[in-house]
Amino acid sequence: MKFRGKIVDIACLNHLTRVVTTVSKLTKTCVLRLTPDNLFFVLSEKVANGGVSMWCELSQANFFDEYQMEGVCSEDNEICLEMSPENLSRALKTVQNAKSVKVKLSKKHCPCLSIVGELPTLSSISRVVTHHVPVNVVPRRLWHEFKEPSVPDFDVSIYLPPLKTMKNVVDRMKNLSNFLVIEASLSGEMNLKMETDLVSVTTHFKDLGNPAWGDDASQGAGPSPSRDPEAMAQARVDIRKLQQFLMGQQVNPSKAMCNIVHETLIHLILLHEDVSLQYFIPAVA
Structure with a gap:
């Protein structure tokens, strides 16, 4: 299971930050679902208990200059990570002026999304800032809970x-x-x-x-x-x-x-x- 992406365009980075910040205002925890073509931020509370649901879809090609991922298996090439969108938003905000930003799935004391920003500098020595956002890997047996919600027949x-x-x-x-x-x-x-x-x-x-x-x-x-x-x-x-x-x-x-x-x-x-x-x-x- 691997994921690595790179953003060079500052406008794309700012746009992604705005989207993640919007999601962070709607929920404290959500599932980030990664597929070869898209990223999804998913909140799936039980509507029967009065809970809200959210489905936010982004095309990775419109944000990332480089994007590579390998899911847990070849039949279902995707990764589902439970995370705090607020932590991800904070990490992205600290690298807003970076020359490039890498986002990758790594393992420190626990699984993390690592945000690595190469900051501009006046010298030849590069400055790099790294944030590790803790995540929980969602087991495959629970993936069905985080599929796109069906749109009800509305009046x-x-x-x-x-x-x-x-x-x-x-x-x-x-x-x-x-x-x-x-x-x-x-x-x-x-x-x-x-x-x-x-x-x-x-x-x-x-x-x-x-x-x-x-x-x-x-x-x-x-x-x-x-x-x-x-x-x-x-x-x-x-x-x-x-x-x-x-x-x-x-x-x-x-x-x-x-x-x-x-x-x-x-x-x-x-x-x-x-x-x-x-x-x-x-x-x-």
Whole structure:
């Protein structure tokens, strides 16, 4: 089992750091899944117990100048590592100005992801800084828990309003209630609502637009063609989980979407060129 990658382009290094930092805001531990073509950051909590799930996918060719890996066996050429994304984020931030950065799987006192940065210097003597991020190797029998989540058949899909605007609204509502209702329609309308014994607050967004979903089964069946465009689908969620998602964003997505399974789940999707991030928040009664 081997993994070694090298990043020379400073823009690619900064971009990877932003992605890892975003992931670190969403979870304290996750699984880094390495394949020959992609890297995945995966969080798979039990939705039945109110847990959230995350799937972040990166194409390695868009980040690494050199990339080599050998999985645990030839049939399943991949490696799964449980780790703290915050530790990886800190390590990457310390080598932001490096001429090159190597990332490799090594073994010190325990398995580690070693981040080795060659720093610029005025002399002929090179300066190298190394960080070792501890990881746990996930046994192959557990890999099935970290496969791409299936997208449920949703009732409404809608583009999100500007994330900063949405975050400001959610931050204010959090002071009033622990729960928030998100509802949306196929006519491009979305409402954020919360209600207590003392106060009821609703923020309306209009003309957001609705994504057109094709026939790709992996993307879910999508809304029924016969669905009333004005009909609202809604889900009541833990406001802290939604706030955590909005607080952590550093990837500046080109598209941000929300799929709603009525009274069951909200599925948030961020797309940015070579990165996709999916976040699932189950509804609460």
